[in-house]
Amino acid sequence: MSLLALQRNFRDWLVTGEDSSAAALGGGPGTAVYQNNYRTALVSSLAETFQRLVLWLGEDGFEAAAARYIDARPPSSWTLDAYGEDFTDFVATLWPDDPEVAEIALIDWTVGQVFVGPDADALRPEALAVADWETAGIHAVPSLLVLPITTNADAIWQALATAEPPPPAEMAECGAALLVWRQGLEPVFRRAEAHECDVLAWSAAGEGFAAVCARLADTLGEEAAVTSAGTLLGRWLAEGMIAAVG
Amino acid sequence: MSDTLAGFGLGMRRPHYRSYIDGTAPVDFIEVISENFMIAGGKPLDTLMKARRNYPLALHGVSMSIGSADGLRDDYLRELRRLVDLMEPAVVSDHLCWTRIDEFNSHDLLPLPYTEEALDVVCRNIDRAQEALGRRMLLENPSSYIAFPGAMTEWEFLAEMTRRTGCGLLLDVNNIYVSAVNHGFAASDYLAGIPMDAVGQIHLAGHVKGEHLLIDTHDQPVPDEVWALYRAATALAGPVPTMIERDDNIPELEALCAELDIARSIAADERIAA
Numbered sequence A: 001m002s003l004l005a006l007q008r009n010f011r012d013w014l015v016t017g018e019d020s021s022a023a024a025l026g027g028g029p030g031t032a033v034y035q036n037n038y039r040t041a042l043v044s045s046l047a048e049t050f051q052r053l054v055l056w057l058g059e060d061g062f063e064a065a066a067a068r069y070i071d072a073r074p075p076s077s078w079t080l081d082a083y084g085e086d087f088t089d090f091v092a093t094l095w096p097d098d099p100e101v102a103e104i105a106l107i108d109w110t111v112g113q114v115f116v117g118p119d120a121d122a123l124r125p126e127a128l129a130v131a132d133w134e135t136a137g138i139h140a141v142p143s144l145l146v147l148p149i150t151t152n153a154d155a156i157w158q159a160l161a162t163a164e165p166p167p168p169a170e171m172a173e174c175g176a177a178l179l180v181w182r183q184g185l186e187p188v189f190r191r192a193e194a195h196e197c198d199v200l201a202w203s204a205a206g207e208g209f210a211a212v213c214a215r216l217a218d219t220l221g222e223e224a225a226v227t228s229a230g231t232l233l234g235r236w237l238a239e240g241m242i243a244a245v246g
Numbered sequence B: 001m002s003d004t005l006a007g008f009g010l011g012m013r014r015p016h017y018r019s020y021i022d023g024t025a026p027v028d029f030i031e032v033i034s035e036n037f038m039i040a041g042g043k044p045l046d047t048l049m050k051a052r053r054n055y056p057l058a059l060h061g062v063s064m065s066i067g068s069a070d071g072l073r074d075d076y077l078r079e080l081r082r083l084v085d086l087m088e089p090a091v092v093s094d095h096l097c098w099t100r101i102d103e104f105n106s107h108d109l110l111p112l113p114y115t116e117e118a119l120d121v122v123c124r125n126i127d128r129a130q131e132a133l134g135r136r137m138l139l140e141n142p143s144s145y146i147a148f149p150g151a152m153t154e155w156e157f158l159a160e161m162t163r164r165t166g167c168g169l170l171l172d173v174n175n176i177y178v179s180a181v182n183h184g185f186a187a188s189d190y191l192a193g194i195p196m197d198a199v200g201q202i203h204l205a206g207h208v209k210g211e212h213l214l215i216d217t218h219d220q221p222v223p224d225e226v227w228a229l230y231r232a233a234t235a236l237a238g239p240v241p242t243m244i245e246r247d248d249n250i251p252e253l254e255a256l257c258a259e260l261d262i263a264r265s266i267a268a269d270e271r272i273a274a
Helices: A003-016 A019-024 A029-049 A051-057 A059-072 A080-094 A099-115 A125-130 A153-161 A196-204 A209-220 A222-238 B014-022 B043-052 B074-087 B116-133 B154-165 B173-183 B187-193 B224-237 B253-273
Strands: A138-140 A145-148 A177-183 A186-191 A242-245 B008-011 B029-033 B057-060 B091-095 B098-101 B104-110 B138-140 B168-172 B199-204 B242-244
Touching (some): A003 A029, A003 B104, A029 A051, A029 A080, A029 A099, A029 B104, A051 A099, A099 A145, A099 A177, A145 A196, A177 A196, A196 A209, A209 A222, A222 A242, B043 B057, B091 B199, B116 B154, B154 B168, B173 B224
Parallel strands (some): B008 B029, B168 B199
Antiparallel strands (some): A145 A177, B098 B104
């Protein structure tokens, strides 16, 4: 048997667990060791990544979901940390009537990604004084991610993370979203304020702050738009969400 | 600039990060799993940068898949090179095994048949890795639970691999013991067949006894049989940087340092005897 054929047989044994695949490797107790190692490592990795989901579902419920995911999605990335990339969508199909399940998973996943995301120093407030506000735009820290949500998964996640009794699942107001980013080395998240996602999206698209205020004025009126944008800017600075102005 | 690895070290694990950041851990070097730090940024890289200022570093990989019949992955080599350039480690190592084939990645260190074909594949892949990284690598002997029919023993395979590629060896003494018991060969034959001048680092660890086989778990203290084999290896190899791997059931740092003192004592005994 060629090396390539042997390695594909081994893959088939790990993925399917079928006796015929084990027999092609010579059988014996060693094949079971590798099968056990393979599945144990994947379940452990998922449990490490989705720690709050484990608490919400319970270990048995989580491990049953993980087992089905492992059967359906053999790993392909060289880093085990990436294995859970599709798990959020997968659990959404397992709990279609409980949308908070997938959203708790999404927060777990996103917080993990932000934790190891690109570094950037937060902008110091005095930098605003020298900006040319006719043209300057807002550049958020590269770790910032916006997550639309439909439930109170964020409140459930926070309660689970601090070992508090979680609230019952309920739907969020229409258009709710979470902002997830890193303050220094620690991931944080909070609910987005009204218009905050729009202002961030326009800024990310390259529009200057003056242009962003003008667009906001179409909805809020000029005075309220300037007040709202200025309040957001101050909050972002205080929260370490801005990397640069310019 | 890269330091030289020497003396006695430990795998840097999360419960002990503070001691490595502070530089208070009484070790000569640290080793980390490369893949845990092949990331964009954040706390893990920050921690390693700080620890790196205090200790020489070994990068130990688990996902290069040096035995893959379909070659190495460009993206993996690029990311590892980026980490190497950033950290300037004294040693870069991985395992004589395969973990990936086609688009499937097992995340386990899977055994190779010790055939001429596998030797060609492994040597070709090592050549490519050493070129991509711009440096010599060390390859670690694996523990295994299956042995395939082959043209040579594992130690003959390792000896020829080092001769052809110029790579060094990371000799895992626990893995020799585990595989010797599981496959019924003499560990002394293994040591006698290893080109000791190629050994650049030694690993020590513990294992557990399964129903049929010994399992390399890294969750136990180094057992007496492995210490005895370490003594024999040290007598043959001379002074080689040595470390203990403990990945699970991790005790206090003091307990690991006490184990490391046993390694120091054995190595000192063998130097005197020589």
